[in-house]
Amino acid sequence: MPKLKTLDDLKKVRENAEKDLKVRLETGTRIIVGMGTCGIAAGARETMHAILEELQKREIEAHVSTVGCIGMCVREPLVDIEQAGKPRITYGNVKPDMIPRIIEEHLIKGNVVEEWAIGRLATRE
Amino acid sequence: MRELSLHVLDALENSVEAGATSIELVIEERLKADTLEIVIRDNGRGMSPEFVRQVLNPFVTTRKTRHVGLGLPLFAAAARRCNGDLRVESEAGVGTTISATFQHSHIDRAPVGDMAGSVMAILLSDRPVDIRYRHTVDDRQFELDTAEVRKELGTVPLSHPDVRGWLQSVLTEGLADLRPPGLL
Numbered sequence: 205m206p207k208l209k210t211l212d213d214l215k216k217v218r219e220n221a222e223k224d225l226k227v228r229l230e231t232g233t234r235i236i237v238g239m240g241t242c243g244i245a246a247g248a249r250e251t252m253h254a255i256l257e258e259l260q261k262r263e264i265e266a267h268v269s270t271v272g273c274i275g276m277c278v279r280e281p282l283v284d285i286e287q288a289g290k291p292r293i294t295y296g297n298v299k300p301d302m303i304p305r306i307i308e309e310h311l312i313k314g315n316v317v318e319e320w321a322i323g324r325l326a327t328r329e
Numbered sequence: 330m331r332e333l334s335l336h337v338l339d340a341l342e343n344s345v346e347a348g349a350t351s352i353e354l355v356i357e358e359r360l361k362a363d364t365l366e367i368v369i370r371d372n373g374r375g376m377s378p379e380f381v382r383q384v385l386n387p388f389v390t391t392r393k394t395r396h397v398g399l400g401l402p403l404f405a406a407a408a409r410r411c412n413g414d415l416r417v418e419s420e421a422g423v424g425t426t427i428s429a430t431f432q433h434s435h436i437d438r439a440p441v442g443d444m445a446g447s448v449m450a451i452l453l454s455d456r457p458v459d460i461r462y463r464h465t466v467d468d469r470q471f472e473l474d475t476a477e478v479r480k481e482l483g484t485v486p487l488s489h490p491d492v493r494g495w496l497q498s499v500l501t502e503g504l505a506d507l508r509p510p511g512l513l
Contacts, residue, residue: 210499214481217495221485239450241339241400245330249338249443249450260490268488269455272346 232288233266240273246280254300294323332442336404347373365431376419411435445500471503
């Protein structure tokens with residue numbers, strides 16, 4: 205386990221995090237990164253870290269998670285963005301340097317980056 | 330794969346897909362003995378003896394989305410071309426253990442790579458899973474048990490940005506301390 209000092213840091217992290225926890229749990233945006241063998245080999249881990257970094261830099265609340273292969277291996281890394289009340293969009297061959305534009309246009313301005321989108325899933329309702 | 334940590338991430342994903350809630354990850358680098366061993370032990374649903382026998386065959390997979398499963402065969406190939414091997418032990422209902430060995434100094438051995446990144450990636454998977462990670466380089470040791478971290482955090486999830494930052498720095502700094510500068 206980490207040294208005692210870092211455990212004390214963790215307690216501080218907890219205290220601060222509890223304050224804004226409610227807001228975070230209610231975020232309506234989910235970003236899903238394919239992390240099967242194909243995704244990993246294509247660089248999905250780096251793409252996911254780029255997403256986390258960009259969200260943090262712009263202070264955007266979104267739930268980021270990973271899933272296994274969905275069978276479209278040739279288009280990995282695959283990144284899905286799901287927002288309440290909107291169709292789920294799949295982006296293909298997403299490299300880390302594409303992330304700032306996707307976050308800017310899709311999450312902030314609300315426009316799908318059509319040239320990189322490869323799939324659209326209608327809302328379930 | 331360019332890094333051993335990517336094979337590890339792939340194997341950890343398998344464990345999560347198999348319903349594991351707790352995974353033990355041990356990496357032991359013995360420089361004097363010139364060996365590197367990676368062991369991944371999970372409490373997932375395990376496999377039948379018949380499936381274990383076939384699991385290194387790339388044309389065998391449990392998936393419905395495609396007909397090949399390359400993860401373990403690639404990991405095994407990486408180990409074998411470095412004078413090592415990969416073994417799979419599994420019991421249905423109990424869990425699976427994967428052990429891969431490498432000749433540490435082998436010219437074809439990929440660097441360990443970004444283990445912190447791989448562990449972080451797995452902690453963000455949809456299903457909550459705890460990892461007990463121990464990494465040794467000769468007599469230096471790093472250890473992190475996310476179950477203990479979770480206990481300390483109460484209701485705050487591991488995916489909280491502040492917690493993520495803390496985990497990332499504990500992993501990165503702890504792993505960097507394992508080796509003198511310049512050693513892969």
